[in-house]
Amino acid sequence: MKLTLGFSPCPNDTFIFDALVNNKIDTEGLEVEPVLEDVQTLNQWALEGKLDITKISYGVLPLILSRYIVLNAGGALGKGVGPLFITRNDTDLKPVEEMTIAIPGEQTTAHMLFSLAYPQARKKKFLLFSEIEDAILTGKVDAGVIIHENRFTYQEKGLLKIADLGEYWETTTSNPIPLGGIVMKRSLDVVLQRKMDSLIRKSLEYSFEHYPAVTDYVKQHAQEMSETVMRQHIDLYVNNYSLSLGVDGRSAVKKFIDIYSELHQTSVNGTDLFLENNL
Known part of the structure; x- marks a missing residue:
C-alpha cells in the first residue's frame, strides 16, 4: 500500500x-x-x-x-524551542500595536503564540519563514516572528530579540511548547x-x-x-x-x-x- x-x-x-x-x-x-x-x-x-x-x-x-x-x-x-519575536538593532522600538509584524503563516503555532503574548497587535503580514529576516532588514516590516534555523543566525545579521514567545508560553501554562x-x-x-x-x-x-x-x-x-x-x-x-x-x-x-x-x-x-x- x-x-x-x-x-x-x-x-x-x-x-x-x-x-x-x-x-x-x-x-x-x-x-x-x-x-x-x-x-x-x-x-x-x-x-x-x-x-x-x-x-x-x-x-x-x-x-x-x-x-x-x-x-x-x-x-x-x-522547552526552550519556541519562536522568537525580533527586530532590527538600529530601530527605536515602537509600541507593538503600532508595529507592522511579519508572521510565518496564518495557521502556524508561531502566530498563535504571538497572538497569546501580544493580543493588541493587529498589523500583521504573513510571509514564508525564510523571508522574514530580509523583510525586517529592508524595512518592509518593523519586526517579525522567526522559527527554525533563523533562531541560530538572526544575531549575525544585526537583529535583536524582543521576546521569546516559547518562554512566554511555558511561563503562562507550565507546559512544553x-x-x-x-x-x-x-x-x-x-x-x-x-x-x-x-x-x-x-x-x-x-x-x-x-x-x-x-x-x-x-x-x-x-x-x-x-x-x-x-x-x-x-x-x-x-x-x-x-x-x-x-x-x-x-x-x-x-x-x-x-x-x-x-x-x-x-x-x-x-x-x-x-x-x-x-x-
Missing part, C-alpha cells in the same frame, strides 16, 4: 523520516511517498485533506480534527494508523542510533546550512517527545486547543485527538 507523507525540508524533519522514506528500516510492506514542502503549505494542504499523513503546525490542528488524528511519534514539542505534530487521515484503518506511528518511531530510533552523523538526505535538503547549524536544529527540535508525545505532550496539546478556543471565541471538540498509544 502506498501512502503520501508530507514534511518540511528542515533538518529536524528529514532526520526523523530519513530511515522511513529511504528504506533504511523494514517498512512492513508499506510504500511511503515523501512530499517535502514548507509548513504553511502543509497546513493548507491539511485543510484540504490532500495528504494521507502530514506534519502540521499545531496552530492549524483545531481546523482539521474532523479529518485527521494526531500520531504519537514524529512531532516537535519541547507544542510546535508541530504528525497527523494521519481518520478514514484510514486504525491498524494502518498504528503501523505508521510505529514506523515513524522506528525511523527516528534508527537516526538517533547513528547520530551525530548527518546523512546525505538531511544535507541535501538543508540548502546552505552548515553541519553545525543542522545539528543545532536537530538537537533543539528532536527529543523524547518526538519518539512519543507521552502524558506531558498530550497535556500540552490539549492546553493549546483550549487556548485556541479562547482566543478565537469558538468551541473545539478536544476529545479523540490522539491515536491510542500502542507503543
